[in-house]
Amino acid sequence: MGQPQQPDGPPGERTPLRVGMVGYAFMGAAHSQGWRTAGRVFDLPRRPVLAAICGRDEAAVRAAADRHGWDSAETDWRRLIARDDIDLVDICTPGDSHAEIALAALAAGKHVLCEKPLANTVAEAEAMTAAAEAAYARGQLAMVGFNYRRVPATALARTMVEEGRLGTLRHLRVTYLQDWLVDPGFPLTWRLRREHAGSGSLGDLGAHIVDLAQFLAGEPLAGVSALTETFVRERPLPLGTTSGLSAGASAGTGAVTVDDAALFTGRFASGALASFEATRYATGRKNSLRIELNGERGSLAFDLERLNELSYHDGTEPGTHAGFRRILVTEPDHPYLDAWWPPGHGLGYEHTFVHQVRDLVHAVAEGTRPRPSFADGLQVQRVLAAVEESAEKNSVYTPVAG
């Protein structure tokens, strides 16, 4: 996260950072929240301006502009990128258009924020990373939206690992469980089609936990051994517009072309072992991302459904009174919390997007490389590819390409 510079002058007079966002569904709404709020909570060195939002359906994108507070609407992302009153392009579309939009935006001189996973294939992610590197030399920045690094409790966990409070890491146990596909009548939305989403639970949820595990461990995975499964192979076609994770169903059906669940183990170069589970079939689990780290000196545990808390066991304390304790991560000296509410007045899911904007705006103003970078996104993509390869080869241990 680094120590941000203090901005000069009153917020209203700071140089604007004019944002053009492509996509206006679930992630578009979440990112809008981030752009709208960050400058009103944090003392940012540049003033985010919600200049334009873009989507193909004119009536829907105008309604989204109105609802989320964007100054104008476009129906063609190429026109958005061509506008000289846009400094940064925020990509909130399905994965199949990430590469094309990001490459065009970087070529047009814009900074880019791209939703996860960075791309649908390693080849696309490589091209995007190469373009981002070239653009960095011209003063443009590119970041990928792994927002769960920006929960105050996960950011604190990273600091505690860096400080050596856990000592040498032995285990990371990570699960990301949702249940919105349990009903076989749920329609075949874009997240269930390989040509749009790249993969299923693996890219949607697995990408988050791979990034978070590597971020917390401070090192990349060296190799994986995996199982994937598609439980429901045929679903009703969607009817009308889809919103968030819901949609109407029609009479026709189509094939599910992605994984429904991915389970894999992994090995870090340091010797630590990790296990991962990503599924949208965990009945009763709505958005349960849990991670536990065990080290020689201590352990940490986090659950996204209780995101203001971090459990910590200090293994160096005498056994008589040692044990997991709950850190309520709402103190002003916890990450991101100096600008929010008094202790005990917790934050939620949406605040991760506000923190993402805060960090990106500082990076743009200070010319520093934002993390997670496109290179970080590419590395996650390589892990996802190794998982798919391993699953295809009866779970054979598969090194992650370097």
Ligand code: SOE
């Ligand atoms: C759907 O599974 C989803 O919206 C993901 O696409 C997001 O990345 C995650 O944050 C919440 O769940």
